[in-house]
Amino acid sequence: xxxxxxxxxxxxxxxxxxxxxxxxxxxxxxxxxxxxxxxxxxxxxxxxxxxxxxxxxxxxxxxxxxxxxxxxxxxxxxxxxxxxxxxxxxxxxxxxxxxxxxxxxxxxxxxxxxxxxxxxxxxxxxxxxxxxxxxxxxxxxxxxxxxxxxxxxxxxxxxxxxxxxxxxxxxxxxxxxxxxxxxxxxxxxxxxxxxxxxxxxxxxxxxxxxxxxxxxxxxxxxxxxxxx
Amino acid sequence: xxxxxxxxxxxxxxxxxxxxxxxxxxxxxxxxxxxxxxxxxxxxxxxxxxxxxxxxxxxxxxxxxxxxxxxxxxxxxxxxxxxxxxxxxxxxxxxxxxxxxxxxxxxxxxxxxxxxxxxxxxxxxxxxxxxxxxxxxxxxxxxxxxxxxxxxxxxxxxxxxxxxxxxxxxxxxxxxxxxxxxxxxxxxxxxxxxxxxxxxxxxxxxxxxxxxxxxxxxxxxxxxxxxx
Numbered sequence: 389x390x391x392x393x394x395x396x397x398x399x400x401x402x403x404x405x406x407x408x409x410x411x412x413x414x415x416x417x418x419x420x421x422x423x424x425x426x427x428x429x430x431x432x433x434x435x436x437x438x439x440x441x442x443x444x445x446x447x448x449x450x451x452x453x454x455x456x457x458x459x460x461x462x463x464x465x466x467x468x469x470x471x472x473x474x475x476x477x478x479x480x481x482x483x484x485x486x487x488x489x490x491x492x493x494x495x496x497x498x499x500x501x502x503x504x505x506x507x508x509x510x511x512x513x514x515x516x517x518x519x520x521x522x523x524x525x526x527x528x529x530x531x532x533x534x535x536x537x538x539x540x541x542x543x544x545x546x547x548x549x550x551x552x553x554x555x556x557x558x559x560x561x562x563x564x565x566x567x568x569x570x571x572x573x574x575x576x577x578x579x580x581x582x583x584x585x586x587x588x589x590x591x592x593x594x595x596x597x598x599x600x601x602x603x604x605x606x607x608x609x610x611x612x613x614x615x616x
Numbered sequence: 617x618x619x620x621x622x623x624x625x626x627x628x629x630x631x632x633x634x635x636x637x638x639x640x641x642x643x644x645x646x647x648x649x650x651x652x653x654x655x656x657x658x659x660x661x662x663x664x665x666x667x668x669x670x671x672x673x674x675x676x677x678x679x680x681x682x683x684x685x686x687x688x689x690x691x692x693x694x695x696x697x698x699x700x701x702x703x704x705x706x707x708x709x710x711x712x713x714x715x716x717x718x719x720x721x722x723x724x725x726x727x728x729x730x731x732x733x734x735x736x737x738x739x740x741x742x743x744x745x746x747x748x749x750x751x752x753x754x755x756x757x758x759x760x761x762x763x764x765x766x767x768x769x770x771x772x773x774x775x776x777x778x779x780x781x782x783x784x785x786x787x788x789x790x791x792x793x794x795x796x797x798x799x800x801x802x803x804x805x806x807x808x809x810x811x812x813x814x815x816x817x818x819x820x821x822x823x824x825x826x827x828x829x830x831x832x833x834x835x836x837x838x839x840x841x842x843x844x
């Protein structure tokens with residue numbers, strides 16, 4: 389059991405479920421939100437703070453990095469690139485892919501973990517997204533773990549955890565509903581009405597609800613690839 | 617031979633020598649400067665542009681990341697932390713260590729490389745610094761290479777090169793003098809009089825000049841750990 393853990397929280401469903409799971413495993417949580425010029429920034433930040441409030445998380449770090457938008461290459465940050473529908477059956481990389489984004493985020497999380505002495509970093513990556521987003525694959529996280537092991541101080545021990553990486557979108561929806569019912573009856577991941585992270589993502593989320601056999605109460609959506 | 621390469625250039629000696637070596641191996645160079653709230657930012661940026669001008673590099677990306685300063689934990693970014701003398705004989709991590717800095721920088725470089733189609737990233741890390749800075753060790757770069765291989769698109773191939781990692785500070789000084797004499801007679805790494813990156817670094821640099829058996833013409837110093 390990690391006693392002091394950092395959770396990467398975008399504000400979407402995947403990270404919301406990941407935060408709920410981390411809460412059950414840790415004494416102290418620290419929430420990290422990273423915005424990088426994505427179009428949905430304001431609503432994601434609001435959701436981040438709602439989730440942090442709900443869990444009484446005091447340690448919050450809200451980092452705004454502009455370099456991914458400056459570097460470009462993604463429809464999430466560049467208005468000149470059209471957002472295409474994400475297609476799980478396709479092997480093509482969607483235009484919403486932000487090059488090497490999760491590595492940038494994990495690097496920031498690791499720097500913070502080393503300073504505050506956190507021994508675990510949770511990220512709500514989902515392997516189902518792997519065909520579209522290479523930095524959602526389990527082997528990417530294994531490699532990054534080795535990068536942490538070799539690139540931090542000898543007495544630093546930080547473990548990356550990806551608790552929902554093997555879940556299907558349907559299972560994540562079910563898990564979210566289950567955790568909301570048991571651990572947080574007065575609060576729901578589905579409360580915010582405008583967590584819409586773009587059309588490509590809406591399609592994926594709708595698929596998740598459909599597969600879970602429940603209706604999406606408010607057309608809820610998550611920011612995939614970050615871990616919601 | 618890489619035909620299109622990104623060089624991480626802080627503006628210090630190590631990156632200056634690395635850039636000269638990369639120039640000989642590549643058709644096209646792209647220079648990346650990353651400032652992160654370090655105290656010596658302005659003079660490093662000036663040196664970066666001088667080196668880029670010298671090599672006629674048009675593709676330049678100047679990224680300012682504030683999160684490392686915000687996260688803190690280093691005397692390079694936090695004025696409340698005293699700068700201690702770096703001591704190569706000691707196994708203690710110097711206060712100038714910026715937690716996981718090189719991973720943050722390589723993540724940015726990789727994002728940019730994937731967007732512009734660069735196939736090599738050069739960084740002037742020096743293993744001699746490893747006892748003080750864990751992210752200067754060859755095993756760290758091997759792990760990061762694996763992170764790139766697993767976390768980027770299938771058709772992306774980016775190789776990290778650390779051409780001076782096994783050189784001593786003395787050898788780097790010698791190499792710099794040699795490259796300046798042969799490749800750039802009208803220009804010198806030693807021209808800028810105020811490339812002083814703090815007291816800890818001054819000591820290391822002085823040691824390099826001493827071991828090389830040459831005098832430091834202007835008390836030149838490099839920003840160690842980044843690769844100068």
